[in-house]
Amino acid sequence: MSEQRLIADNGSNGALIxxxxxxxxxxxxxxxxxxxxKVYSGELVSLIGPNGSGKTTLFNCITGFLRSExxxxxFRGRDITHERPDKIVLQGISRTFQNVRVFxxxxxxxxxxVSLQQHQExxxxxxTFHAPKIQRLEREAVERxxxxxxMIGLTDLREEPAHKLVxxxxxxxxFACALIPDPDLVLLDEPAAGVGTAMVEQMKQHILELNxxxxxxxxxxxxxxxxxxxxxxxxxxxxxxxxAEGSPEAIREDPRVLExxxxx
Amino acid sequence: MTALARARPWLLWVAGGxxxxxxxxxxxxxxxxxxxxxxxxxxxxxLSFDLSAGHVGTVSLGHPAFFGxxxxxxxxxxxxxxxxxxxxxLLSASLMALxxxxxxxxxxxxxxxxxxxxxxxxVIIAQLIANNAYDLTGGPLCVKGIARPEFAIPFTDVTxxxxxxxxxxxxxxxxVVFTIVLYKAMTSSRIGRAFIAVRExxxxxxxxxxxxxxxxxxxxxxxxxxxxALGSFQxxxxxxxxxxxxxxxxxxxxxxxxFVGGAGSLRGVLLGSVIFSVLPRLLEQGGALSIPPAxxxxxxxxxxxxxVLFMPDGIDGQIRRMTDKWHRSREVxxxxxx
Ligand SMILES: Nc1ncnc2c1ncn2[C@@H]1O[C@H](COP(=O)(O)OP(=O)(O)O)[C@@H](O)[C@H]1O
Ligand SMILES: [Mg+2]
Numbered sequence: 200m201s202e203q204r205l206i207a208d209n210g211s212n213g214a215l216i217x218x219x220x221x222x223x224x225x226x227x228x229x230x231x232x233x234x235x236x237k238v239y240s241g242e243l244v245s246l247i248g249p250n251g252s253g254k255t256t257l258f259n260c261i262t263g264f265l266r267s268e269x270x271x272x273x274f275r276g277r278d279i280t281h282e283r284p285d286k287i288v289l290q291g292i293s294r295t296f297q298n299v300r301v302f303x304x305x306x307x308x309x310x311x312x313v314s315l316q317q318h319q320e321x322x323x324x325x326x327t328f329h330a331p332k333i334q335r336l337e338r339e340a341v342e343r344x345x346x347x348x349x350m351i352g353l354t355d356l357r358e359e360p361a362h363k364l365v366x367x368x369x370x371x372x373x374f375a376c377a378l379i380p381d382p383d384l385v386l387l388d389e390p391a392a393g394v395g396t397a398m399v400e401q402m403k404q405h406i407l408e409l410n411x412x413x414x415x416x417x418x419x420x421x422x423x424x425x426x427x428x429x430x431x432x433x434x435x436x437x438x439x440x441x442x443a444e445g446s447p448e449a450i451r452e453d454p455r456v457l458e459x460x461x462x463x
Numbered sequence: 464m465t466a467l468a469r470a471r472p473w474l475l476w477v478a479g480g481x482x483x484x485x486x487x488x489x490x491x492x493x494x495x496x497x498x499x500x501x502x503x504x505x506x507x508x509x510l511s512f513d514l515s516a517g518h519v520g521t522v523s524l525g526h527p528a529f530f531g532x533x534x535x536x537x538x539x540x541x542x543x544x545x546x547x548x549x550x551x552x553l554l555s556a557s558l559m560a561l562x563x564x565x566x567x568x569x570x571x572x573x574x575x576x577x578x579x580x581x582x583x584x585x586v587i588i589a590q591l592i593a594n595n596a597y598d599l600t601g602g603p604l605c606v607k608g609i610a611r612p613e614f615a616i617p618f619t620d621v622t623x624x625x626x627x628x629x630x631x632x633x634x635x636x637x638x639v640v641f642t643i644v645l646y647k648a649m650t651s652s653r654i655g656r657a658f659i660a661v662r663e664x665x666x667x668x669x670x671x672x673x674x675x676x677x678x679x680x681x682x683x684x685x686x687x688x689x690x691x692a693l694g695s696f697q698x699x700x701x702x703x704x705x706x707x708x709x710x711x712x713x714x715x716x717x718x719x720x721x722f723v724g725g726a727g728s729l730r731g732v733l734l735g736s737v738i739f740s741v742l743p744r745l746l747e748q749g750g751a752l753s754i755p756p757a758x759x760x761x762x763x764x765x766x767x768x769x770x771v772l773f774m775p776d777g778i779d780g781q782i783r784r785m786t787d788k789w790h791r792s793r794e795v796x797x798x799x800x801x
Contacts, residue, residue, distance in 0.1 A: 264666065284669035293670075300667040302660050313656045317672030333653065376671065 214273075215240040215415055216261070216292070216384055221270035223256050223439075230256040232439035233270065238384065238417050243410045245426045246419045247450075248436035249459060254419040255297050257436070258386050262294050263287045275383070289318060291383035295373045295390065297419075303362035307353055307372055310361050311344035312337075314376035340379075347375040350405065367394040374402070384415045391422045403429060427451065435459065483639075487632050496628040500700070502740040503635050507642045507693050508713075509720040509736050510729070511686035516717075517727030518650055519682045520662030521571070524714045525582030528589045529559045529687045531709030533694025535593065538606040538704040548612035548625075548634070552695045559691025560684045567683045571676055586711060593706035605705040609698050631700050638696065642689055647729060649685070658682065659727075723770045725779025734778050742766070 214237035223231040231253045238244050246254050259265040261272050263284035271280040279287055288294070301310050319336045348354045351371040356364065361372060370390070377385055390406070391399040403425050410416055410429075420426050426433065426447070433450045435443040437459040443450060450456055483503075487496050508530065516522045533555035541551050570581045593600050600606060612625040612634065625634055649655055660668040661675045668675055698704050716739065724735020746754060746762055754762060774781045 262670070264669070283674065285672045285674045288670060289672045296667070296670070300664055300670070302663045302667065304663060305656070305659055309656055312653075313660050313673075314671040316653045316656065337653070380672075 214238060215242075215275065216417075217273045218257070218261065219271050219273065221257065221260055221267050221272065223253075223260050223265060223267045229439050231260060231267070231436075234436070234439070234441050236434050236441065236444070238415060240383075240415055241410075241413055243406070243416045243418070243429055243431050245430040245433045246417060246436065247421070247423075247426055247433060252436040252459075253439040254436055255388055256439075258294060258388055258419065261287075262292060262386065285317070288380075288382075291380075292386065293377035293380060293382035293384070294386040295370075295377050295388055297388040297392070299366070299369050299373055301361040301364075301369050301373050301376070304360050306358050306360055307348070307364070308341070308344055308357040310372055311347060311376055311379050312340050315340045315343065315379045318380040343379060347379055351375050352401075367398045370394060371398070371402070374405070378409070378414075382414075384417065385409075387416065387418045387420075389419055389421060391420055391425050399425060483636065484633075487629055493628045496632055498741060498744050500628060500632050500635060502737055503632070503639050504693060504697070505716070505720060505736040505740045506733060507635075507639055508690060509717055509724075509732050510642050510646045511689040511693075512717045513721050513726060513732045514646065514649065514658075514682040514686045515679070516721055517732070518655065518658040518662060519679050521679050521683065522575070522579055522718075523570075523582040523683070524579050524711070525566070525585045526686070526690060526717060527709050527711065527713035528582075528586045529563065529690035530694040530697070530713065531593065531704075531706075532562065532589060533559050533691035534698040534704045534708050535600060535606070535694075536691075537695040537698040538609050539599070541610060541698070548614070548699060551699065552638075552692045555695035556688040556692040559694070560688030562691075563684045563687025564680060566687075567680045571679050571683075583711075583714075586709060586714070590706055590709040593709055600704075600706070603706060605703050607703050609702040609704065611702060612699050625699075635696060638689075638692060643729070645685065645689075649682075650727075650729070654678070654681070662727075719767065723767065723774075723777055725777030728777070728779040730782070731777050731779025738778075 217235075217237045219235055221231055221234045222229065234253075234257060236244075246257070248254055256265060260267045263279075263282050263286070266281060271278055273279070274287075274290060274292060277290075279290065302313065305313060316336075319340065320333070345354070345357075348357055351374065353364075353368060353371060353375075356368070361369065364372060370393075374387070374390060377387070387406070390402050394402070399422065406416060406418070407429055418426075418429070430447050433443075433445065433447055434441060435450060435453075435456050437455075442455045442459060443453045445453070487499055490496055490499075508526075512523075512526050536555045536558060537551040540546075540554065544550070544554070546554060566582070566585065570578050570585075573581060594602055596602070597604075614623045614625070615621075616623055625631060650658065657668070657673050657678050660671070660673055661678050665675045694708070697708065720735035720739050721732055724733070724738070725731020770778070
């Protein structure tokens, strides 16, 4: 069966990822309420909405950390709903966390290497006994890690344990960890939150450059300046529901969005 | 770095190896060699425990079950199957690895505290069974008269029967070497990196493609297998297996060795094993630091409290901080030269 057929069969019309009628309920609150959305290959889509509108929950459902009650997630024509997080990331969906997670006692370099190694080989037997092959993979991994460290400007800190980094540096490191396997889709949860203006600008430039080079992004962000600058398209959530979708210009003027953000 | 400094780890290993092989020859009495065998056994036991506790961060209180059941397997199946030393050891090792796999799949579903309590329960049940299944284990009367290892020497009619403690000592050395090599290989490779990732943040580990369960099981199964082999050695060494071999006091000793020595560190666990195998004997009546029995426990407890209070990441952490400081002070000196 050709890939074209596969995609057509799943009705995702060539979208890289399609979320269909996704619903996630917690006790007393429907955090994500029947959301449909698509992201096409090469796009940079932003997901915005007031606090508690379900953005992070939607990310968690897509990446397998939460189990949705209804709906499905189709990635590259394959249904990945309810798959394990480790399997989903190996298929090409990387993510960062809103509350920045790195491995504190691993060095900056090891944080990057551990984010790539599972993508390089999945066979434990081989990993244990084919030492020369592993050494070659490890060299490639180090090379790639050093490139990314150069990009985010942490080359000098590569041997430091990650807990010694300041918040902004940890954020850059987590970002680089998401990039190192060269994923098809990157989900960023508030990449510009809590860092200084210089670093916001740096993060913005990285995302734009990578997107220009063909990487697809879905970004949750509160900094409207950043959102308006980088997005091809914006999806707006409120109380778990998708209330608007469109170009930055259209979203800026949308009365429903203004109401959600600024009230009546 | 100078050549000497680069070669230092190797020199240390060689010196350590020579020491381990030559030291027992200095003592004719069985008592000293007994202590040395004990020390080697704790090294194997504690390293296997540390794979899970120190590296993957899953602290099981149930490891003595692998030891005791491994010993019982040899005691009960050994005579029936006639496998010999190596066969007995491998049988205990593989069955205990299997038990670890089954127990792991069951227990790793629950979170840390429930995991510890669950494994604790498993030891208590295993000990109850050993105590009460008279027909099988003889209960508190123990299984006695386990055959000592025999080795036919190739191309001759001579059979070497292992009897003296010194012979047992050298019989144990290969298992110690195997354990250290495997521990080192696993923890300093990509697997070791994944272990630490799982220990530090399981959610984040999943997000980079690591399946935490897989690595928890790996460490648990390898550790369980090695401890099973150790139990088999124990049975063939003392030739008696009693329910007390599935003892919670072993768990306590493991916790002390690993967490006072330095969890997740080969050097720390080796040091911890040596110190806490030899120290109690020194405090015993007749030992070098002999003190009245009433004060022995007090002294032991006091040392523990002091170490925990003043060396929170164990003896190994303390050494590391001191050498770090030394390296830094040298860097400064070099810097001023330039
Ligand atoms: N693990 C959870 N358990 C219960 N409720 C949750 C959980 N995670 C999120 N929620 C609730 O779901 C809603 C959406 O939260 P979230 O997805 O974090 O919003 P956002 O990322 O848009 O700020 C909120 O009402 C929040 O309180
Ligand atoms: Mg959020």
